Amino acid sequence: MAVDDLTPFMDKLGDIYREIDEQYTHIQGVYNGFNCDACDDNCCTTVFHHYTLIEEYYLFRGLSEINDQQLVEAVLQNAESYCMQVARHPHDSHTLRIMCPVNHQGRCIVYKHRPLICRIHGVAAVLHSPIKGRQQWDGCQLFVQRCGDNVKIKGQLLDRTPFYTRIATLEKQLRHELVFLHKTKKTIAEMVMDFANGYQGGQ
Numbered sequence: 001m002a003v004d005d006l007t008p009f010m011d012k013l014g015d016i017y018r019e020i021d022e023q024y025t026h027i028q029g030v031y032n033g034f035n036c037d038a039c040d041d042n043c044c045t046t047v048f049h050h051y052t053l054i055e056e057y058y059l060f061r062g063l064s065e066i067n068d069q070q071l072v073e074a075v076l077q078n079a080e081s082y083c084m085q086v087a088r089h090p091h092d093s094h095t096l097r098i099m100c101p102v103n104h105q106g107r108c109i110v111y112k113h114r115p116l117i118c119r120i121h122g123v124a125a126v127l128h129s130p131i132k133g134r135q136q137w138d139g140c141q142l143f144v145q146r147c148g149d150n151v152k153i154k155g156q157l158l159d160r161t162p163f164y165t166r167i168a169t170l171e172k173q174l175r176h177e178l179v180f181l182h183k184t185k186k187t188i189a190e191m192v193m194d195f196a197n198g199y200q201g202g203q
């Protein structure tokens with residue numbers, strides 16, 4: 001299957017992402033328009049791992065839209081350095097703070113194509129997993145500080161369940177199409193390096 005043939009999958013993922021963004025905006029509204037203004041922290045320095053092939057392909061689309069060669073080279077250099085730093089901390093990479101390689105001058109240059117966790121992180125959330133049962137997140141430090149008491153009163157959380165379920169279903173279908181059996185666990189930096197090396201996932 002050629003990457004171009006993945007459009008139906010990409011479109012469906014795009015729809016799910018749009019719904020997540022809407023739901024996020026709704027929760028922000030519930031909590032007095034919560035936003036990241038004046039936050040000392042930056043989520044883009046957290047080392048997140050991503051576990052789906054479909055999100056990786058979606059990010060590739062964003063990367064392929066960067067047409068500034070100097071910027072591409074800067075992103076690649078950042079990604080290389082990021083991967084080296086993570087490789088030095090195989091067991092405690094979650095404690096590192098490294099700026100994501102696609103964050104340029106404080107702006108995400110693949111914003112439209114950023115993965116799930118970048119969209120959903122921040123506000124209080126819940127997930128009903130068939131394996132782990134009910135999981136709950138209080139939100140980021142700023143959210144807890146500004147809205148924690150309000151969450152106790154209003155009790156509204158972003159329900160991750162339908163989104164995770166739909167992405168998992170899409171991922172399963174995509175892997176079936178590509179006959180892709182390997183597990184995926186990558187940072188954005190690893191995806192950038194793979195993209196630069198012409199990696200085509202399941203092909």
Ligand code: SF4
Pocket residue numbers: 043044045100101102103107108109110111114115118188
């Ligand atoms: S993909 Fe974008 S939003 Fe996500 S961590 Fe990187 S720069 Fe930040």
